Amino acid sequence: MKDVAALARVGTKTVSRVINAEPNVSAATAERVWSAVRALDYHVDLQAGSLRRASGRTRTLGLLLSSIDNPFASAISRAVEDAALPREVSVFASSLDDDAQREEAAVGAFLRRRVDGLILTTMSRSAAYLLPTIQRGTPVVFVDREPVGIDADVVTSDNRAGARRAARHLAAHGHRRIVALIDRLDIQTATERRDGFVEGLTSADSVRATIIDGLHDSEGAERALGELLAGEDPPTAVFGGQNLITVGALRALRARGLQRSVALVGFDDVPLGDLLEPGVTVIRQHPQRIGAIAADRVFARIDGDDSAPVRIVVPTELIARGSGEIIAPR
Amino acid sequence: MKDVAALARVGTKTVSRVINAEPNVSAATAERVWSAVRALDYHVDLQAGSLRRASGRTRTLGLLLSSIDNPFASAISRAVEDAALPREVSVFASSLDDDAQREEAAVGAFLRRRVDGLILTTMSRSAAYLLPTIQRGTPVVFVDREPVGIDADVVTSDNRAGARRAARHLAAHGHRRIVALIDRLDIQTATERRDGFVEGLTSADSVRATIIDGLHDSEGAERALGELLAGEDPPTAVFGGQNLITVGALRALRARGLQRSVALVGFDDVPLGDLLEPGVTVIRQHPQRIGAIAADRVFARIDGDDSAPVRIVVPTELIARGSGEIIAPR
DNA sequence: CTGAAAGCGCTAACAG
DNA sequence: CTGTTAGCGCTTTCAG
Numbered sequence: 001m002k003d004v005a006a007l008a009r010v011g012t013k014t015v016s017r018v019i020n021a022e023p024n025v026s027a028a029t030a031e032r033v034w035s036a037v038r039a040l041d042y043h044v045d046l047q048a049g050s051l052r053r054a055s056g057r058t059r060t061l062g063l064l065l066s067s068i069d070n071p072f073a074s075a076i077s078r079a080v081e082d083a084a085l086p087r088e089v090s091v092f093a094s095s096l097d098d099d100a101q102r103e104e105a106a107v108g109a110f111l112r113r114r115v116d117g118l119i120l121t122t123m124s125r126s127a128a129y130l131l132p133t134i135q136r137g138t139p140v141v142f143v144d145r146e147p148v149g150i151d152a153d154v155v156t157s158d159n160r161a162g163a164r165r166a167a168r169h170l171a172a173h174g175h176r177r178i179v180a181l182i183d184r185l186d187i188q189t190a191t192e193r194r195d196g197f198v199e200g201l202t203s204a205d206s207v208r209a210t211i212i213d214g215l216h217d218s219e220g221a222e223r224a225l226g227e228l229l230a231g232e233d234p235p236t237a238v239f240g241g242q243n244l245i246t247v248g249a250l251r252a253l254r255a256r257g258l259q260r261s262v263a264l265v266g267f268d269d270v271p272l273g274d275l276l277e278p279g280v281t282v283i284r285q286h287p288q289r290i291g292a293i294a295a296d297r298v299f300a301r302i303d304g305d306d307s308a309p310v311r312i313v314v315p316t317e318l319i320a321r322g323s324g325e326i327i328a329p330r
Numbered sequence: 331m332k333d334v335a336a337l338a339r340v341g342t343k344t345v346s347r348v349i350n351a352e353p354n355v356s357a358a359t360a361e362r363v364w365s366a367v368r369a370l371d372y373h374v375d376l377q378a379g380s381l382r383r384a385s386g387r388t389r390t391l392g393l394l395l396s397s398i399d400n401p402f403a404s405a406i407s408r409a410v411e412d413a414a415l416p417r418e419v420s421v422f423a424s425s426l427d428d429d430a431q432r433e434e435a436a437v438g439a440f441l442r443r444r445v446d447g448l449i450l451t452t453m454s455r456s457a458a459y460l461l462p463t464i465q466r467g468t469p470v471v472f473v474d475r476e477p478v479g480i481d482a483d484v485v486t487s488d489n490r491a492g493a494r495r496a497a498r499h500l501a502a503h504g505h506r507r508i509v510a511l512i513d514r515l516d517i518q519t520a521t522e523r524r525d526g527f528v529e530g531l532t533s534a535d536s537v538r539a540t541i542i543d544g545l546h547d548s549e550g551a552e553r554a555l556g557e558l559l560a561g562e563d564p565p566t567a568v569f570g571g572q573n574l575i576t577v578g579a580l581r582a583l584r585a586r587g588l589q590r591s592v593a594l595v596g597f598d599d600v601p602l603g604d605l606l607e608p609g610v611t612v613i614r615q616h617p618q619r620i621g622a623i624a625a626d627r628v629f630a631r632i633d634g635d636d637s638a639p640v641r642i643v644v645p646t647e648l649i650a651r652g653s654g655e656i657i658a659p660r
Numbered sequence: 661c662t663g664a665a666a667g668c669g670c671t672a673a674c675a676g
Numbered sequence: 677c678t679g680t681t682a683g684c685g686c687t688t689t690c691a692g
Binding site for chain 4: 374375379382383384
Binding site: 010012026 | 678679680683685686
């Protein structure tokens, strides 16, 4: 900036004014400054600025999700970016792989970089470690999973109701032997979906439900379902607890040619789910909406909204495409 | 930091030493400092530090891709994050939507935040605007697309050869009326793939190839192919120039029940392409590998590697799953 | 092993 | 309308 000031023959403060579009600079001076900026390919150092700036804001956000590689997370990511763009806020992104240690490390890394706010899919047994951060004025909005031990903004899907709906849907199609393939139970949404699934069945008569939990990826789910299908008294219907699990289930069914005889409902949409044969019936989530709402919340908090924390639930919906409407045999 | 120093009854420099694991601090002093850090939930300000630090490094990277929402980009993203994690580097991510203006804006935003390096899928007619940046010591590694007007590290797929292979594959299965659905030609890979496709056909006899370019999303591709299929002398085979286009083509074929009679080869893999019926034959790219190599290059440059720019081409491969092996009628 | 002083690039506060 | 001075939180340098 000194160099620009020297080249434009003005003081550094004038350069600062021009660059930040502050008033009280004559057009001629401004033009001199701009041409010096162009000549030197100068870019202000925002970080240095925020050090001194009254607000202390860095115009930076931290986004922490399970894995950017998962369409659910990348849709959230995209929505957050889109909300950040017009505000000239840059987004730090980090995949946590549902690992609590990685979560704390990544949150720490972002805090050391003085992000103005955090959007977080937490994995921690307790998110209380973020309390001082919030109190010090760095808002945290939780997405996808409810945090434990902290009262803060949360945006989630309607996990329990969605799973209940899936269970009822399968029972309504005559299924009495249903298996639910569930993620690791240390993931909050997994227990929610399992509970919802169980709730959905209590009203139905004599359904024999098997719950397999601790599944986390496609391969594990495929293997688990494969064993059940090969065993005695195999299920006539499957509930896939998240998108990767549903994909694993699809593969297990396909491998045995059962995709048209065993029913399947997945939680969270699956890419090209409408193009498979049969189409994959899912409880659709709205990750884009979740991301947009979460971004709205952080920015509102950053802008000083200090109302009570809110808990926003984005409804899911059942998309019937065929796989979930397969009728139970006999 | 002053507060921590006061609480631990040491100077700020000692706090700095402890936090940065520098030598020459007694164990007892270090412990006092750590407990003060915990008591205050203190996090160093890395940005303030890098202002004064000799290296000037911010341990920050800028990653600019077409859209994080596309599996190709999110795989790259994931690979870059994984390379950044052990180096304690945080990654700024931004989707550019193949918009040159958005690109320059996002690059500027990251430069103003003093990233140590940039990984970029460029859209600009000329990337020469980055020359001063590179000369000043901020490395830029281009991914996916070759930049124009600048000599810098590039990591791409084997676009031309891959497209050639796709064309030959279809011709070898007897197709003589083939349509290539190509992205906007201002995207470098689109012209490469179109040219490769055409090259692949010149050796084959009397193939009537139609090239439709300017397609950018699934819907556009679906509409374009739909019209061709409904017209006179419809194609017997289709080449999808990128993953979204391939999906659009799949939908167009499905809508007319032609997925088993019209051949299809797509460039870039499609999610669940192996589970569709027929399976989708693709020229598979390796985005994860591209991302990993690109990250390696930036970090090498950041660490002072000033050898000549390299141009790394990651080979593609044809994955035959059925749709591309449909034989031409008659 | 420890701390004081200076200064990184910028903006706030104020003086002209 | 413009410039000067101080200081943001840290690390460098150097002196104890």
